Amino acid sequence: xxxxxxxxxxxxxxxxxxxxxxxxxxxxxxxxxxxxxxxxxxxxxxxxxxxxxxxxxxxxxxxxxxxxxxxxxxxxxxxxxxxxxxxxxxxxxxxxxxxxxxxxxxxxxxxxxxxxxxxxxxxxxxxxxxxxxxxxxxxxxxxxxxxxxxxxxxxxxxxxxxxxxxxxxxxxxxxxxxxxxxxxxxxxxxxxxxx
Amino acid sequence: xxxxxxxxxxxxxxxxxxxxxxxxxxxxxxxxxxxxxxxxxxxxxxxxxxxxxxxxxxxxxxxxxxxxxxxxxxxxxxxxxxxxxxxxxxxxxxxxxxxxxxxxxxxxxxxxxxxxxxxxxxxxxxxxxxxxxxxxxxxxxxxxxxxxxxxxxxxxxxxxxxxxxxxxxxxxxxxxxxxxxxxxxxxxxxxxxxxxxxxxxxxxxxxxxxxxxxxxxxxxxxxxxxxxxxxxxxxxxxxxxxxxxxxxxxxxxxxxxxxxxxxxxxxxxxxxxxxxxxxxxxxxxxxxxxxxxxxxxxxxxxxxxxxxxxxxxxxxxxxxxxxxxxxxxxxxx
Numbered sequence: 001x002x003x004x005x006x007x008x009x010x011x012x013x014x015x016x017x018x019x020x021x022x023x024x025x026x027x028x029x030x031x032x033x034x035x036x037x038x039x040x041x042x043x044x045x046x047x048x049x050x051x052x053x054x055x056x057x058x059x060x061x062x063x064x065x066x067x068x069x070x071x072x073x074x075x076x077x078x079x080x081x082x083x084x085x086x087x088x089x090x091x092x093x094x095x096x097x098x099x100x101x102x103x104x105x106x107x108x109x110x111x112x113x114x115x116x117x118x119x120x121x122x123x124x125x126x127x128x129x130x131x132x133x134x135x136x137x138x139x140x141x142x143x144x145x146x147x148x149x150x151x152x153x154x155x156x157x158x159x160x161x162x163x164x165x166x167x168x169x170x171x172x173x174x175x176x177x178x179x180x181x182x183x184x185x186x187x188x189x190x191x192x193x194x195x
Numbered sequence: 196x197x198x199x200x201x202x203x204x205x206x207x208x209x210x211x212x213x214x215x216x217x218x219x220x221x222x223x224x225x226x227x228x229x230x231x232x233x234x235x236x237x238x239x240x241x242x243x244x245x246x247x248x249x250x251x252x253x254x255x256x257x258x259x260x261x262x263x264x265x266x267x268x269x270x271x272x273x274x275x276x277x278x279x280x281x282x283x284x285x286x287x288x289x290x291x292x293x294x295x296x297x298x299x300x301x302x303x304x305x306x307x308x309x310x311x312x313x314x315x316x317x318x319x320x321x322x323x324x325x326x327x328x329x330x331x332x333x334x335x336x337x338x339x340x341x342x343x344x345x346x347x348x349x350x351x352x353x354x355x356x357x358x359x360x361x362x363x364x365x366x367x368x369x370x371x372x373x374x375x376x377x378x379x380x381x382x383x384x385x386x387x388x389x390x391x392x393x394x395x396x397x398x399x400x401x402x403x404x405x406x407x408x409x410x411x412x413x414x415x416x417x418x419x420x421x422x423x424x425x426x427x428x429x430x431x432x433x434x435x436x437x438x439x440x441x442x443x444x445x446x447x448x449x450x451x452x453x454x455x456x457x458x459x460x461x462x463x464x465x466x467x468x469x470x471x472x473x474x475x476x477x478x479x480x481x482x483x484x485x486x487x488x489x490x491x492x493x494x495x496x497x498x499x500x501x502x503x504x505x506x507x508x509x510x511x512x513x514x515x516x517x518x519x520x521x522x523x524x525x526x527x528x
Contacts, residue, residue, distance in 0.1 A: 061297075061298040143212065149215070
């Protein structure tokens with residue numbers, strides 16, 4: 001792995017705040033875009049950006065330069081946090097729906113921050129949401145973070161062939177879903193893990 | 196043009212997503228020109244990739260987010276104490292160990308909050324309780340010398356008496372910490388180390404400067420070496436001190452007089468390194484020793500032996516080996 005990132009890691013570990021500022025300036029656009037695309041929510045994306053960089057600062061040893069680039073690690077972190085946010089949001093929405101039906105949900109209308117309301121984005125997100133988690137992760141990291149499949153494999157600790165296969169099975173299913181959003185689970189692609 | 200067809204279909208999805216290595220990208224492109232099957236498969240997969248079209252109009256992070264993030268970050272770690280440059284290496288080493296402890300003893304881990312005695316302390320000599328007790332004991336020696344309050348005052352005078360005073364002080368601290376949790380031991384170490392940093396005023400009196408530089412480099416050396424022990428124990432990366440130059444200068448001040456009879460040239464490579472003639476530049480060296488700067492410091496720190504240190508020697512071999520042996524003999528950690 002490249003020496004410059006090891007040196008940057010040395011500085012982060014030794015509490016050099018200017019190293020964190022450098023990392024922020026270099027990767028904030030990417031981290032923000034991953035968070036934004038997965039969550040579709042501006043406020044959530046900003047919170048995720050903050051969490052990701054604070055985590056790097058607080059737990060610098062969690063990043064292992066020998067296991068891939070800082071860029072890849074930050075994207076993976078942003079992706080996971082964003083997926084967690086979406087899940088929490090979905091369960092909140094279910095609670096809200098329930099509250100509406102039971103009559104005490106008057107505050108609901110103002111709660112939604114649908115900044116990225118483009119139909120297309122919603123369609124992509126809802127199609128992605130239907131993929132099995134491992135396929136979704138492989139494709140989203142490629143889509144949004146543009147991390148090579150080799151690095152995704154390295155970071156996740158799985159063989160390259162598995163990542164390629166997840167991407168292929170996932171994309172096929174996504175293609176079907178995008179043509180026909182009603183075709184939930186179509187293509188039988190949910191179990192393909194081998195090559 | 197069907198060369199390599201077997202390997203292309205498996206990588207096609209990654210290629211469509213644009214996440215192949217450049218060489219692979221070229222190979223796939225070349226293959227697609229001649230293979231209709233793969234071309235149609237690529238088209239099929241591409242239908243699942245509308246995301247690229249969304250890249251236009253990407254929302255940008257607001258400018259205020261930078262300040263907010265950096266502020267939240269500085270609250271998430273013990274903030275740095277401003278110190279005189281001579282103590283920078285110790286400030287770095289304290290931050291390094293603190294970061295490592297954030298990683299290996301998370302607050303939510305029950306082991307962090309169990310009494311050290313109950314947890315069967317001192318499995319390995321340099322495990323968490325052992326290292327914390329040792330640093331509390333040995334930092335305490337400098338505290339006593341500087342008039343900074345000692346966390347666990349000891350009746351055992353530093354460097355005096357028979358046997359190994361540092362070892363006996365460590366055992367004493369460990370015994371007194373038995374009822375404490377790891378988290379408490381960590382806090383005691385940290386508070387005392389920060390006390391030493393606060394005492395490291397930016398501009399010491401000229402008569403004090405050399406003594407203080409050695410004293411703080413000594414604490415930095417020991418803290419860094421034991422952080423390395425813990426990193427090995429927990430499978431974490433060995434971090435290179437950014438002020439290695441200060442640790443080397445400290446080591447060479449001690450080594451110089453020991454090689455007065457057989458002068459050597461020392462070439463330490465990598466950041467923090469340099470070239471020296473020992474005991475001083477006025478001598479004609481009999482031999483040259485070349486090593487990575489960290490490797491040489493590990494010899495000083497007792498984590499390499501004459502047999503295991505990776506060093507190249509040229510010229511008079513006995514003189515070179517005598518210098519390495521002298522460096523190894525300085526280890527007392």
